[in-house]
Amino acid sequence: MPDIAASTDEVEPPEREDYWHHVLGDTFAPVNLEGWDRSPQPVARLEGTIRGRLLFAELTASPHIHRRTPRCIQQSDAAFFQIAVLTGGAASLEQDGRIAELTPGDFVVYENSRPFTWTFHQPWSASVLSVPSDAVPLSDRERRAASGRVLSGQHGLSGVVGRFVIDLIRHGADVAEPQSEEILARTTDLAVCLLAEPDRAGYADAAQRSLMTRIKTYIEQHLRDPALAPTEIAAAVNISTRYLHKLFQAENESVALYIRRRRLAGVREGLLDRRLAHLSITTLAHRSGFGDISGFNRAFRASYGVSPGEMRRGHPEQPTSQ
Numbered sequence: 001m002p003d004i005a006a007s008t009d010e011v012e013p014p015e016r017e018d019y020w021h022h023v024l025g026d027t028f029a030p031v032n033l034e035g036w037d038r039s040p041q042p043v044a045r046l047e048g049t050i051r052g053r054l055l056f057a058e059l060t061a062s063p064h065i066h067r068r069t070p071r072c073i074q075q076s077d078a079a080f081f082q083i084a085v086l087t088g089g090a091a092s093l094e095q096d097g098r099i100a101e102l103t104p105g106d107f108v109v110y111e112n113s114r115p116f117t118w119t120f121h122q123p124w125s126a127s128v129l130s131v132p133s134d135a136v137p138l139s140d141r142e143r144r145a146a147s148g149r150v151l152s153g154q155h156g157l158s159g160v161v162g163r164f165v166i167d168l169i170r171h172g173a174d175v176a177e178p179q180s181e182e183i184l185a186r187t188t189d190l191a192v193c194l195l196a197e198p199d200r201a202g203y204a205d206a207a208q209r210s211l212m213t214r215i216k217t218y219i220e221q222h223l224r225d226p227a228l229a230p231t232e233i234a235a236a237v238n239i240s241t242r243y244l245h246k247l248f249q250a251e252n253e254s255v256a257l258y259i260r261r262r263r264l265a266g267v268r269e270g271l272l273d274r275r276l277a278h279l280s281i282t283t284l285a286h287r288s289g290f291g292d293i294s295g296f297n298r299a300f301r302a303s304y305g306v307s308p309g310e311m312r313r314g315h316p317e318q319p320t321s322q
Contacts, residue, residue, distance in 0.1 A: 003048060003049050003050045003173075004027060004046065004047065004048035004049070004050070004057070005046070005047050005048075006019075006023045006027075006045065006046045006047075007044070007045040007046075008020055008043065008044040008045070009045075016044070017033060017036045017038075020033065020036075020044045020061075021033050023044075023046055024046075024066065025076075027046060027048055027055070027057065028055075028057075028080070028082075028112065028128075028130065029068065029072070029073075029076045029078060029080065029112040030068075030072040030075045030076055031066040031067060031068045031072055031118075032066075032067045032068075032069060032072065033064060033065065033066065033067075034064065034065040034067060035063065035064045035065045036064045037062040037063060037064060043060060043061055043062045043123065044059075044060070044061040044062065045059070045060045045061070046058070046059050046060075049172035049173045049175070051172065051175045051176075051177055051179075051180040051183075052177060052180025052181055052184065053131060053132050053135065053180065053181075053184055054129070054130070054131060054172075054175075054180050054183060054184055054187075055080075055128075055129070055130040055131075056127075056128075056129060056168065056169040056172030057127070057128045057129075057130070057169065058087075058125070058126070058127050058128075058169060058170070059125065059126050059127075059128065060088075060123075060124070060125040061120065061123070061124060061125075062120075062123055063120050063121055063122055063123065063124070064120060065117065065118065065119050065120070066117070066118040067115075067116075067117045067118075068112060068115050068116045068117070069115055070115060073112070073113065073114075073115070076112075078112075079111065079112065079113040079132065079133040079134070080111065080112050080113075080130045080131065080132060080133060081109065081111050081130070081131050081132070081133045081135070081136045081143075081191070082109065082110055082111065082112065082128055082129065082130045082131075083107060083108075083109050083128070083129045083161075083165050083191070084107060084108055084109075084110070084126050084127070084128045084129075085105075085106070085107040085126060085127045085128075085153055085162055085165055085166050085169075086102040086103065086104055086105070086106055086107065086124065086125075086126050087104055087105075087125045087126055087127055087166070088104055088123070088124055088125035088126075089104070089120060089121070089122045089123050089124030089125065090102070090103060090120075090121045090122050090124065091118060091119060091120045091121060091124055091126070092118075092119045092121070093108045093110060093116060093117070093118055093119075093148060094116060094117045094119075094148060095110045095111075095114060095115070095116040095117075095147040095148040096114065096144050096147045096148050097148070098147070098148030098149060099148060100148050100149055100150045101150065102150060105152070105153040105154050105162070106150050106151065106152060106153055106162075107151050107153050107158075107161075107162045107165065108147075108148070108149065108150060108151060109146050109147060109149075109151070109191070109195065110147045110148065111133055111143060111147065113133060114147075116147075116148075127165065127166050127169040127170070128169070129165050129168065129169055129187070131184055131187060131188065135184055135188055135213070136188050136191055136192075137188065137192060137209035137210045137212075137213050138191070138192060138195060138209075142195060143195075145195075146195040151194070153166075157193060157194055158194060160190070161190050161191070161194050164187075164190065165187075168183070168187070181217060181221075185210075185213075185214045185217070188210055188213070189210050189214075192209075192210045208247065208250075211237065211239070211247065212247060212251075214237050215233060215237055215244070215247070216258075218233055218236045218237065219233060219258070219259060219262065220262065223259070223262055223263055223266065223288060223289045224287060224288065224289045225289060226289050226290065226291035228259060228289065230244055230245065230255045230256075233255065259289075260299060261303070263288040263289045263290060264288075264299060264300055264303050264304075266287075266288040266289075267281075267284050267285055267288045267290070267296075267300065267308065268300075268304065268311065270284040270287070270288070271284065271308060271311050271312045272311070272312075277312075281308045281309060281312070284308075285308075296308075
């Protein structure tokens with residue numbers, strides 16, 4: 001069963017436009033509706049599934065317009081990167097000064113953090129995949145260059161992406177919650193392959209950003225494990241340990257130092273959180289993945305200039321570069 005199911009069939013005709021307006025705003029982000037069909041039987045239906053940070057949705061409706069204005073954007077601070085595949089009818093999406101005219105099988109990418117206009121010219125249906133914008137490691141220039149362009153769901157890499165998105169959305173309810181982050185990573189990898197700057201250097205840079213996002217997400221999810229090591233991290237993202245070290249060297253850091261820095265930051269947050277005052281420093285250190293408490297104490301003082309106990313008591317921090 002979908003997590004979200006809404007239909008204008010469930011409400012009285014005079015209330016259907018307001019109802020659909022609220023459904024779109026609650027599911028995606030606020031938009032203005034224009035050209036709503038005021039006949040006795042306008043059609044508007046939505047089914048959606050939420051898994052982790054992913055939203056899969058299928059929509060069917062009569063012709064009308066969704067307009068996302070600067071004022072609408074001010075009503076919501078949630079930023080989503082969206083891939084929409086038109087599965088029936090005809091529609092156009094305008095964003096960043098371009099208009100994508102879609103026929104069934106075509107798809108388009110866009111972001112709700114910038115104004116856009118969807119115009120549905122006839123009865124239509126679409127499948128939409130929404131992911132957090134910050135999970136897609138594309139530059140602002142790449143995002144703006146990709147939006148408002150028709151991408152064929154029939155041929156080449158764009159065809160692979162289009163078919164993947166449709167299949168994923170239609171089977172979203174079968175996705176287990178623990179799988180959502182892995183699917184998010186694979187989806188953003190495909191988006192990077194398709195939308196990164198066409199030159200090799202631009203693509204390589206975008207692909208590397210995508211990979212580092214996956215690596216750091218895995219590290220964050222496993223920080224509490226004292227045995228977390230480069231070999232495990234590399235295997236989790238299907239790269240060699242040597243390449244993992246090379247990626248961190250490009251950021252002027254080592255894997256071990258990054259893990260320690262993130263663990264120390266976790267302990268520091270715990271020490272400053274009054275709600276956790278009942279927990280001992282040792283407990284906070286263990287919770288963040290430190291097994292050697294004496295080594296933890298030395299690393300903490302070296303990073304923050306004070307001992308963990310002094311920080312908890314409110315001793316002024318001495319900022320140090322990390």
